[in-house]
Amino acid sequence: MNNDKRSIQTRNAILNAATNCFAAFGYSATGVAEICNKAMVSKGAFYYHFESKEAVFLELIDAWLSNLERTLEEVVSRTETVPEGLLEMADNIQPVIENNPEIMGLFLELWTQASRNEKVRSATIAPYHRYQEIFAELIQRGINEGTFKPVEPVIAGQLLLSLFSGIFLQAALEPGGANWGWIMHESLNILLKGLSED
């Protein structure tokens, strides 16, 4: 194995270990020492890759939120109509929730840290504003294609984003408490009815 490959593996091991530690113990209660232990790397290796615990957290947030953004844009560009795209997104939620319990914990930790750490706050708000734009554009596209009546795109987009966020929040608390994908799908159907042309 060459050095580049080993370096990437070390970096990924740190990121994975940090995800688990933050989700399990929280951002505040996790130290660089715990992350190194879990990742089985030295502190030297850690500081070679990251400046601080905060830097790791910010990179995790960025990777996660950007990935979500790409998925959104990919689904939107592929499906024929906006309602179809939205329902497909809803159906994609259940596997994400079921297969990533640690991501759900991290999602909550992200919001909490965002409310008290200015760097985390900026790193969270920026992609969230992009989601608001993406959803508003979706609504505008639905109006243009004639599946939605002429609502205010910013408001209706915000409604969609709130619905997704709210269900994600409850799913983070009780991953096995309900079939969240089904709840999302059915909720969306009610919403789409409210947005549709009479």
Add this chain to the structure above:
Amino acid sequence: MNNDKRSIQTRNAILNAATNCFAAFGYSATGVAEICNKAMVSKGAFYYHFESKEAVFLELIDAWLSNLERTLEEVVSRTETVPEGLLEMADNIQPVIENNPEIMGLFLELWTQASRNEKVRSATIAPYHRYQEIFAELIQRGINEGTFKPVEPVIAGQLLLSLFSGIFLQAALEPGGANWGWIMHESLNILLKGLSED
């Protein structure tokens, strides 16, 4: 001032100080010492009233979630139709957000702790299930009074709860980022249209 009155004042001072500390520094990073400092009470006084930091947090959650439940039930019992009651709730949200920045921080902290502390989790899930029931009953009442079409009450109630939670979550991140009361009001109008009889 008699002893009972002083005792209640001390208790309230501890609860207020804890609210501020948890919101500002987080649950993990807050110790009994910080709460005592902020409340200007001795550790002896603290432990006379509360067994632990966790006990204070659980009492804060309980007071807050029960209060929300009472408000919900009061609005619902007073208004003529379900849509009226829901819109009134939406309109009540903006002052809550504007006047209670520390409550918003605590709201996030609550969810995070709930994902990793079993006692906090139970204390959060139980009232949340009651909210789900209250919203489902609201939908059923709307169906009975003829303002809603016969949707599945559990799903539509879940949709309402998700919308409220999702907007609250975003408002916690950016209290001044938008007029959240207005967004809630307009979002609800779209939703009510989806729920209404054709």
